[in-house]
Amino acid sequence: MMKWIKLAMRNILRNKRRSLVTLIAIAVGFSAISLFRGYTDRIYWFLKEGAIRGESLAHLTIYKADWLEKGKLDPERYMFSQEEIKRITGLVMQEKEVVLITPQIQVNGLITNGTISLPFIAQGVVPGDDKIIKGSWAALRPMTGEQLNDHKPYGVEVAKDLARFLNLEPGKDGVVMAPTLSGQMNALDIQVAGVFDTTMAATNDKFMRFNFDFAQSLYNTKGAEKFVVLLKDEKKTGKMRKAILAKLTAAGIACEIKTWNEMSAYYARSKGLLDVILLFILSIVLVIVTMSTVNTMSMAILERTREIGTLRALGLKQRGISILFATEGGLMGLFGSLAGIVIHLIVCTILRIVSPTYMPPSGTVAVRLWVDYIPATLFALMVFLVFLSLLTAFIAARRAAGQNIVDALKHV
Amino acid sequence: MSLIEMHNIRKDYHLGETVVHALRGIDLEIDKGEFVAIWGPSGSGKTTLLNLIGAIDEPTEGDVTMAGRNIRSLSDNQKSELRNERIGFIFQSFNLVPVLSAVENVMLPIQIKGVSYSEAKLKALGRLKEVGISELAHHRPFKMSGGQQQRVAIARALVNGPSLVIADEPTANLDSETAQIIISIMRDMNENDKITFIFSTHDQRLLNQVKRMVRMEDGRIVNGDARR
Ligand SMILES: Nc1ncnc2c1ncn2[C@@H]1O[C@H](COP(=O)(O)OP(=O)(O)O)[C@@H](O)[C@H]1O
Ligand SMILES: [Mg+2]
Numbered sequence: 082m083m084k085w086i087k088l089a090m091r092n093i094l095r096n097k098r099r100s101l102v103t104l105i106a107i108a109v110g111f112s113a114i115s116l117f118r119g120y121t122d123r124i125y126w127f128l129k130e131g132a133i134r135g136e137s138l139a140h141l142t143i144y145k146a147d148w149l150e151k152g153k154l155d156p157e158r159y160m161f162s163q164e165e166i167k168r169i170t171g172l173v174m175q176e177k178e179v180v181l182i183t184p185q186i187q188v189n190g191l192i193t194n195g196t197i198s199l200p201f202i203a204q205g206v207v208p209g210d211d212k213i214i215k216g217s218w219a220a221l222r223p224m225t226g227e228q229l230n231d232h233k234p235y236g237v238e239v240a241k242d243l244a245r246f247l248n249l250e251p252g253k254d255g256v257v258m259a260p261t262l263s264g265q266m267n268a269l270d271i272q273v274a275g276v277f278d279t280t281m282a283a284t285n286d287k288f289m290r291f292n293f294d295f296a297q298s299l300y301n302t303k304g305a306e307k308f309v310v311l312l313k314d315e316k317k318t319g320k321m322r323k324a325i326l327a328k329l330t331a332a333g334i335a336c337e338i339k340t341w342n343e344m345s346a347y348y349a350r351s352k353g354l355l356d357v358i359l360l361f362i363l364s365i366v367l368v369i370v371t372m373s374t375v376n377t378m379s380m381a382i383l384e385r386t387r388e389i390g391t392l393r394a395l396g397l398k399q400r401g402i403s404i405l406f407a408t409e410g411g412l413m414g415l416f417g418s419l420a421g422i423v424i425h426l427i428v429c430t431i432l433r434i435v436s437p438t439y440m441p442p443s444g445t446v447a448v449r450l451w452v453d454y455i456p457a458t459l460f461a462l463m464v465f466l467v468f469l470s471l472l473t474a475f476i477a478a479r480r481a482a483g484q485n486i487v488d489a490l491k492h493v
Numbered sequence: 494m495s496l497i498e499m500h501n502i503r504k505d506y507h508l509g510e511t512v513v514h515a516l517r518g519i520d521l522e523i524d525k526g527e528f529v530a531i532w533g534p535s536g537s538g539k540t541t542l543l544n545l546i547g548a549i550d551e552p553t554e555g556d557v558t559m560a561g562r563n564i565r566s567l568s569d570n571q572k573s574e575l576r577n578e579r580i581g582f583i584f585q586s587f588n589l590v591p592v593l594s595a596v597e598n599v600m601l602p603i604q605i606k607g608v609s610y611s612e613a614k615l616k617a618l619g620r621l622k623e624v625g626i627s628e629l630a631h632h633r634p635f636k637m638s639g640g641q642q643q644r645v646a647i648a649r650a651l652v653n654g655p656s657l658v659i660a661d662e663p664t665a666n667l668d669s670e671t672a673q674i675i676i677s678i679m680r681d682m683n684e685n686d687k688i689t690f691i692f693s694t695h696d697q698r699l700l701n702q703v704k705r706m707v708r709m710e711d712g713r714i715v716n717g718d719a720r721r
Contacts, residue, residue: 084604091592391588394549395602395649396577398570486549490584 107417110366132345134218139309183210184305190259205296226251226275236274261301390489402482410474533709539693581650583660620648660692
């Protein structure tokens with residue numbers, strides 16, 4: 082094999098300009114894919130953390146069976162009772178992989194500053210637990226004033242635009258209104274603890290966050306709508322869903338468990354979109370690489386028709402001819418990919434030094450443009466492109482390998 | 494048994510509607526160790542005949558046997574092996590691989606056979622010495638004269654120890670002095686190693702060196718056994 086690699090190398094160098102053009106095509110194609118992949122990888126991570134920590138979805142969400150179908154019609158029946166809260170918390174906390182389990186309630190209602198009222202959607206969370214879920218993500222959550230806390234149960238967090246519309250700021254008072262579970266209108270005084278930025282225009286004008294106990298009193302209930310479960314390791318999400326479901330079912334508690342990615346429609350939609358774009362880029366690169374390899378190899382094969390005839394006369398088999406050109410194609414793919422890796426690393430480095438920012442489509446804060454460097458992905462892509470160019474060259478050479486030797490020898 | 498046996502060989506080429514009868518009934522036997530010149534005017538069928546003997550083409554009619562094996566019965570891969578191990582080729586325009594040095598060119602047939610690099614190199618250098626251009630072993634073909642290139646080609650044809658070497662107009666691209674030298678090198682190989690040589694030429698001046706002359710005209714052998 083070594084001898085054919087040497088021969089292929091020399092033939093690549095024989096027409097430097099043509100080889101260089103092919104190499105550049107492969108390198109650019111490679112880096113287009115790898116850079117986009119590195120970019121989306123960062124975004125996926127960001128979206129994932131945003132869902133798990135930012136949206137306080139944690140890893141798993143536990144609902145009472147049928148809550149998602151019928152819960153809104155008869156909340157009382159499909160919520161977890163005080164006693165169930167205790168039991169479930171105890172059972173789930175037995176699992177070693179679980180960091181914490183915490184109840185949540187979502188409240189829909191109106192908030193007023195005395196003159197104007199606006200609708201809101203509020204998440205009722207246990208402040209101490211939520212702080213653990215947010216973890217380091219809290220730093221990424223632009224906020225003025227203070228967070229939810231246990232000292233002041235009526236202290237609430239208000240999203241930026243909602244606060245602005247109502248002219249509310251930390252320390253100011255207001256009133257929230259919502260129907261209780263049994264249908265009467267209830268109103269409670271609040272004080273704005275903090276104003277936060279959801280970083281999304283669509284939610285910045287309606288989101289609020291309540292202390293869990295406060296949300297319970299507004300709904301006049303001791304129950305919980307759902308639990309969220311934080312795990313030590315995100316990769317065990319699927320496994321733990323099964324384990325916890327089995328455990329709760331065995332204990333006679335009928336429930337449904339959703340994973341964070343099932344819960345976050347935003348994550349699924351964003352990932353879906355980016356995946357389609359990646360596929361699109363991939364297919365374009367595929368066409369470019371294939372066409373330029375076919376083009377280069379066909380020219381090389383045509384030019385070397387007499388050489389092919391000579392090698393055949395010397396006893397090289399048809400397959401040997403194909404392998405010879407496939408080696409050339411494969412080497413081209415290899416060098417092109419290596420050049421692509423270099424481009425990738427250069428771009429990565431420049432981005433780390435210059436650190437440009439951009440505004441995400443649905444966002445309100447600029448995000449740093451970042452491309453991840455994932456050796457495994459680069460390697461897989463390289464193997465793929467080497468194989469692709471090798472195969473392309475092999476197919477391109479097959480006809481030449483099978484041609485009549487006498488005709489090939491006469492070729493000028 | 495002769496090394497090569499041909500009986501009533503015909504070869505037609507189809508050029509659109511017209512058929513060219515390149516060989517019109519050839520009977521020829523060549524024994525081991527012969528040094529044969531196929532000679533005749535251009536278009537008489539010399540190249541066509543050599544291609545059939547060299548197992549790179551097939552007759553329209555009749556069979557060619559080499560050492561008793563009917564070439565027609567061989568698969569493409571078997572013919573490749575036959576050429577690699579038993580037949581050496583020398584071409585009119587040398588046909589050296591331009592990206593390989595002289596010694597690497599000579600190594601090709603051995604490496605195609607699958608012999609190790611070091612053994613191939615040793616043999617190749619030996620053959621280059623025999624044809625008298627050891628000092629050019631590491632030169633690329635474009636740095637050599639025609640005569641030097643053809644010597645490399647001879648070394649390449651001989652390197653696998655073939656029983657037969659086929660040379661189609663090996664001197665047509667060389668001046669007459671160099672042509673004589675090339676033929677005499679081939680002749681020496683024939684005498685020393687008992688390798689059979691068949692070459693074609695339209696240059697009568699080269700015939701003084703051969704043992705047997707096969708005269709062709711119009712796709713037929715007009716005198717197949719002129720000996721000297
Ligand atoms: N591939 C081909 N197609 C058509 N005719 C051919 C082909 N090769 C050779 N011929 C014809 O066959 C005849 C013999 O050719 P060739 O064997 O090359 O003769 P020589 O080598 O003696 O000059 C010539 O008339 C030539 O034109
Ligand atoms: Mg000829």
